Amino acid sequence: KLVSKKWKAKPTAIDLGDNVAIKDGEMAIITGPCSIESEEQIRAVVDHCVENGIKMMRGGVFKPRSSPYAFRGLGLEGLKLWYEIAHEAGIKIVTEVMQTSQIEEMYPYVDVYQVGARNSQNFNLLDGLGTVDKAVMIKRGISGTIEELLQSAEYVFSGGNEKLILCERGIRTYEKASRNTLDLNAVPILKEKSHLPVIVDPSHGIGLRAFVPQMALAGVMAGADGVIYESHATPEKAFSDGQQTLDFEQSARLASWIRESFSMR
Ligand code: PEP
Ligand code: MN
16 A cells, blocks of 8 residues: 555655644644634634644534534635634644535635545545645544555545545444544554554544543554644534533643653653
8 A cells, every 4th residue: 555654664744834744753733623613713713823832723614513403614605714814823724625526615725634534435535635735634434444544545645645644533432431432552553554644633532521631642642643632712602512622721731731741752
């Protein structure tokens, strides 16, 4: 496989410009709400990122909701608004693309296309992203194996797009005490098998706000190249995933713990 270390031994670095990168030897911190909700909310999160030296913001404008009646996002208009505010502040945008037709319309406003867990094996979408000159972060499927995640990455890489990031976000197991089971085993295994950077998503991985920091730090110690987690000014009022979302005080504390843990690794 092209994404394997056997093919390419040197770790792949994802350079997003302006000295922002996701790569081996650095610790990427990506935070923001599950859903982009309003201009006011965007400004609050951008300010939070700037204040804490966080260079990448996550947020969904096209949301893959389990129920069709749940909030599905602000769409392209929301993305344009977000882009204007974020880029003025020098913050990079990580956001989910749900279907092939969105790739082109989103292109000017995105720094990293996120492929969500539910679309992890949407092979047409992966093919489409293979021909784009922009970074792609692929999340592990809800019941996806490590091998399947690598095969999904292979679709994009073999299409010509080598700017790829792998994300462990928890898998579905028989355990119901947590939303998912964050498979920390995947981190060293992916790092051993592939030259691509690996990041962890403790928010979706455990689904419980109180335990997101512990699992984030466990991911750092497992060898991850970055952490992506959900934050919001008022998590209890978030349009989606509030139960696993940190407030800004918790987020600021976690960001500094992540950096400290990484420096001790
Ligand atoms: C998200 O990042 O908000 C999301 C929907 O994640 P996942 O695809 O991992 O469920
Ligand atoms: Mn979410």
